[in-house]
Amino acid sequence: MTDTAIRPVLAEAAWPAEGAMLQARRLGLAVLGIVALSLAAKIGVPMWPSPVPVTLGTFAVLTIGVAYGPRLGLATILGYLAIGALGFDVFAGSSASNNGLAYMLGGTGGYLAGWVVAALALGHAARRGFDRSIAGMALTLLVGNVLIYVPGLLWLHHLVAGGLFDATRFATPWEQTIAWGLTPYLIGDALKLALAALLVPGLWKLVGASRR
Template sequence: MSQDLSRAVSAPVSRHPHGVRQVALVLGGTAVLAASSYVSIPMQPVPVSLQTFAVLMVGALYGWRLGGLTVLAWLLEAALGMPVLAGGKGGLAPFFGPTAGYLLAFPLAAMLMGWLAVRGWDGAHPLRAFWAMLLCTTLILLVGGAWLGAMIGAAKGWQLGVLPFLVGDVVKSALGAATLALWHSARTRLPRT
């Protein structure tokens, strides 16, 4: 995404002449995040899903402000009872249960990914994009694992909330970097208007 487009997408809705476009992007982003939640493997106490991948892609493509806002809007939908989280969950219970730390980390990771992407850790530099995504997935795992560890003990938190996700997060980071590289390649081939 070009820096000019990234700035336009990330500008506050109230000051942007295309606020309707931003609202549409947020709604589209929350739909993608909800869909990613349904691609999951049930595990206890934390399921494996595509949520992390989607959160980081939203951050990278939308920028830190709009990406963070989109993830927060998705979490608000969940808190209001919409079945948009892994396993079709919604309501307040997920925000106080074993997955709460991951949910808390999602907007932070999206904002960090968006911030890094605007600074060149993006599809134009796939290796940097991979490291940025891996850093953000690590942030999610650390916050999520710490919350889980506080509930069930540090050793079990590591064993059940971090360790099973390490390989998958490396794969998701590689897939995310490849997706961003393809996105960048496609955007650079489009004629400028």
């Protein structure tokens, strides 16, 4: 294993801990991450007729994955999804009547699965120092976004082809899938990626300055 494969991630550098304090840090960060994800998911704009709204959830997931590292980042995302699966109103479009597993198997289901993959991948990238520079962070976030979109679009296409296809407006199910699940979000995602690409390296500079 090379030196770059064992670099500390942002959360570890900003809050060093050992022993019992290490466990307290992990638990505290996981709870904080779940709360942040829940709030970020509710800050959104509906993109009718698409069943997938534009939210800050992706921004929160990618930032948590990079800042927490692969293990804690993955645990935080899985914890958030588990809470949602139990019926708590933590997802973008969930409500008292539409929540839990029924909601997770709807239009956003593939994107939620992509969050898990992206958080794990970005955590590993952070271990290799890709989050220390704007260019490295931008590349990492771009890959993370692709990892979210791939399962998201595949699942949405499954739903469209399974009964949601509108032949009066779209030539094929894939055309409708792209129109519903990709093109409305590109500009918003570009802005969120740019913000995260600037934020995390900036936080690294603050952490480095505080250690001098």
